[in-house]
Amino acid sequence: MMNKTGDEPPPPPPSGAITARGLTVVRGDRTVLRGVDFTVPAGRITGLLGPSGCGKTTLMRAVVGTQAEVTGTLDVLGRPAGDAALRSRIGYVTQQPSVYDDLTVRQNLDYFASVLLPGRARRDERRAAVERALGDVDLADHAGHLAGRLSGGQRSRVSLAVALLGAPELLVLDEPTVGLDPVLRRDLWDLFHRIAADRGATLLVSSHVMDEAERCHRLLLMREGEILAEDTPEALRRRNDTPTVEGAFLRLVDAANARAATANARAATANRAADHPVPAPDPRAADHPAPQEQP
Numbered sequence: 368m369m370n371k372t373g374d375e376p377p378p379p380p381p382s383g384a385i386t387a388r389g390l391t392v393v394r395g396d397r398t399v400l401r402g403v404d405f406t407v408p409a410g411r412i413t414g415l416l417g418p419s420g421c422g423k424t425t426l427m428r429a430v431v432g433t434q435a436e437v438t439g440t441l442d443v444l445g446r447p448a449g450d451a452a453l454r455s456r457i458g459y460v461t462q463q464p465s466v467y468d469d470l471t472v473r474q475n476l477d478y479f480a481s482v483l484l485p486g487r488a489r490r491d492e493r494r495a496a497v498e499r500a501l502g503d504v505d506l507a508d509h510a511g512h513l514a515g516r517l518s519g520g521q522r523s524r525v526s527l528a529v530a531l532l533g534a535p536e537l538l539v540l541d542e543p544t545v546g547l548d549p550v551l552r553r554d555l556w557d558l559f560h561r562i563a564a565d566r567g568a569t570l571l572v573s574s575h576v577m578d579e580a581e582r583c584h585r586l587l588l589m590r591e592g593e594i595l596a597e598d599t600p601e602a603l604r605r606r607n608d609t610p611t612v613e614g615a616f617l618r619l620v621d622a623a624n625a626r627a628a629t630a631n632a633r634a635a636t637a638n639r640a641a642d643h644p645v646p647a648p649d650p651r652a653a654d655h656p657a658p659q660e661q662p
C-alpha cells in the first residue's frame with residue numbers, strides 16, 4: 368500500500384541485476400520455462416549452462432524483453448523486464464552475428480551508432496562510442512575490413528562491439544563462443560572479464576560447453592526448463608564432491624531424475640488406487656456387526 372505522507376523510504380532495489388521468481392514461459396504448446404527462480408548478481412559474469420534445447424535462449428529473451436507469454440516476476444536493473452527505460456541499458460548479442468557483411472567494421476558500428484544515438488548534435492558522442500567499442504573488442508586495426516571477410520571470432524567481436532556501443536550496464540550474450548577454436552574462445556572470455564572489471568558491467572553468458580563454466584564467477588545450471596542449481600563453480604564442485612562442474616551437473620541431473628522417478632511412481636500408485644477404489648462399507652453391516660476379536 369502507498370504511504371501518502373511519504374515518510375516511509377521506498378523499498379530497496381533488488382540486490383541482483385536480474386531477479387526472477389516463478390518465471391514461466393510458454394512457446395507454442397510447450398511450457399519452456401517452468402516457474403524458475405534465480406538471481407544474477409551485478410558486476411559479475413554469470414554463466415547460463417545447460418544442454419541444447421533446455422531453454423537458455425528463451426530465458427535470455429525474457430530478460431531482454433523480446434519474449435511473449437512470460438508470467439511470474441522478472442526484475443532487470445530494478446525495473447520489470449521489457450520496460451522501455453531498459454532498452455539503452457542492455458546489450459543483447461543473439462546467436463546469429465547481426466552484422467552487415469558488405470560493410471566494413473567501422474561502417475557497421477557507425478550505422479548502429481546512428482540508430483542508437485541519432486541526430487547531428489550527437490555526432491561527437493557517436494564517434495567516441497565507435498572508437499571506444501573498437502578498442503574494447505580489440506578491432507581498431509581491422510576497422511576498415513569488410514565484415515564478410517573476417518574470421519568467425521572477429522565477426523563475434525564485431526557483434527559484441529555493436530552491443531557495447533551504448534555502454535550497457537547489462538550484457539546478455541547467447542552462446543558467443545559457439546564454433547570458435549579454443550584460442551579464440553579464451554580471448555573472448557578474457558574480453559568478457561575485462562568488460563566486467565573495467566566497466567562494472569553485469570554479463571549473462573550462455574553456453575552448452577561445460578568447460579566454459581570454470582570461466583564464470585557464478586553459474587545457473589539449467590535442464591529441461593528448470594534451474595538445477597545456482598552457485599559459484601567452486602561451491603558446485605565442492606557440494607557435489609567432484610573435481611569438475613560437468614561432474615556436478617551430472618550428479619544434479621541424476622538426483623533430479625531420481626526425484627522425478629519417485630514422484631512418477633507415487634503418482635502411478637495413486638492412479639491405480641483411484642481406478643480400483645476400496646468398496647464403501649455396506650450399511651447393512653452395521654445391523655450385523657462383525658464379531659470382535661477376543662484377546
Ligand SMILES: Nc1ncnc2c1ncn2[C@@H]1O[C@H](COP(=O)(O)OP(=O)(O)OP(=O)(O)O)[C@@H](O)[C@H]1O
Pocket residue numbers: 394395396397399417418419420421422423424425426575
Ligand atoms: N518459436 C518457438 N515455438 C515453440 N517452441 C519453441 C520455439 N522456439 C524454441 N522453442 C522450443 O523451446 C525449447 C527451448 O528452446 P531454446 O532455444 O530456449 O533452448 P536453448 O537451450 O537456447 O537451445 P540451444 O542451446 O540449442 O540454443 C526447445 O524445446 C524449442 O524446441
